[in-house]
Amino acid sequence: MTPIENEADLAGMIAGAREPLAIRGGGTRGIDPAGNLLAISGLTGVDLYEPGALTLVAAAGTPVADLDRLLATENQRLAFEPMDHRRLLGTTGEPTIGGVVAGNISGPRRIQAGACRDFLLGVRYVDGTGTVIKNGGRVMKNVTGYDLVKLMAGSWGTLGVLTQVSLKVLPRAQTQATLEVSGTGLTGAIRAMSAALGSPYEVSGAAYDPSEDTVFIRIEGFADSVAYRLGRLNALLNSHGTVTTTEDAQTSATQWNRIRDVEPFAGTPGDVWRLSVKPSDAPGICDRLDADGLLLDWGGGLIWARVPSGTDLRGRAGGFGGHATLVRSDAETRATLGMFQPEPAPLAAISAGLRARFDPRGIFNPGLMGRT
Structure with missing residues (x-):
């Protein structure tokens, strides 16, 4: 499919869709939900950059590398240092800022600066009816009702298709x-x-x-x-x-x-999982995982584990106060185990209600986050 190059075309395509849509940004994550491919990598460009206000507004398909180069000219950066998945997953393409926001992708500096969602000021997106919605602005402020900015961060394209994001940036360290x-x-x-x-x-x-x-x-x-x-x-x-x-x-x-970028696991065999845990629980959880490889970040709050293909790592880990995400595997394992940790029934009901509100026809990335 030719990448969509403007928001109006995207909205029209979604409004007229009669089958599920698989949302794709730069194609670096190796995720292929069922549905017709909807590529947004053509939505590129910086709409606003105010270095003095530490504010950046960019189209969702803009490559992260382009933003890094622009910010470097003013000695600034994305403080949450998003991961580049390409070496770990063996994928190509270019990471996009919309993909980073959709996955709430946050690197080692998260323990000090915060996650991607903490720097997200505003979003524009198209919902499941083809309606263009804007929420937030160029400054941090309190709002009532749905905090759509925070909801979109980490929703993995299941609530709407991002077209533009507004971000707070920070000075680069000397x-x-x-x-x-x-x-x-x-x-x-x-x-x-x-x-x-x-x-x-x-x-x-x-x-x-x-x-x-x-x-x-x-x-x-x-x-x-x-x-x-x-x-x-x-x-x-x-x-x-x-x-x-x-x-x-x-x-x-x-x-x-x-x-x-979890480079120690790049080019190695097996599945790769990402576990968010309480740091003090990490030693016991790691012992139960019996993994072929481990890497800990966020002071022990993030565990990367490499295990033989097809391993049910959630079963090995047992009950713990956190969640396990399947990051690298074949399609069969992902279909069997699911990419995301199953939610407790009350939370799953809330999530399903949100998806029904934002995407009433259930066409966005079906099955990716708890919906078939």
Whole structure:
């Protein structure tokens, strides 16, 4: 299908649809819901950029790389550092800002800055009847009724098709550094990350790679501040293991891109799952997973697990206060296990009610989030 290039054509196509639609942005996620392909990668361009107001408005199909380049000219950035799935999933295409918002894709800096939805100021989208709806604005404010901005973030195209997003951006840090603590073990890693995150030293990344038995702690900011905090964290964490530091900003950035994009699992066999958990529960959950590979982020609150193809990881994990998402698998496994954690009945009823309100004909990405 030729990508749609304007909102009016998109609205007309949705209004006239008689069969389910599979919504696609840049095509980097490897997700193929049932239905006729509806590609929005043709909706591109920056509609407004006000560096002084830290505000960016862009069409949903705009590549994230284009926005990164534009923001760099004003020494600014997307603070939630969205993951690039292409190496992990072996996909092509270009990540789009609409796809990032639809999945609420947020990287290691989430523990300090917040998630994608926390920087979303406004949205334009087309609902299941073909109606164009705008919600939010260019500044943070309180609203009554549905918070449509927050609802659209993480809805994976099941409530509406995004056409435009408004985002708050932040200044780029002058420099960054990474402190590494090795020899901790999994339980010790959680303790070390908790100590760093509980300190006053403004940690912007806390991850653990069991394959290297190494904790990674990132700090960012002005050079003098980073140097001071690096020294203080070194003193704080030297009782947890062997401490080394990476003070070169580019080397540190490369390390965190590797963590953000789950590069240790790229090109490896098996399914990849993403578990959101309470950090203190992570050691016990990891033991039950019996995974072939693990990578922890967000201070232990995010577990990436690689297991043999077809493994029911939710069954292995048992009951826990969180959720498990199937990120990489074949189509058969995704059809059997579902991409998203099944919701408790009361929450599932609320979700179904929202989908019925936003997409009354049930044509958007059917089956992706609890609806067949």
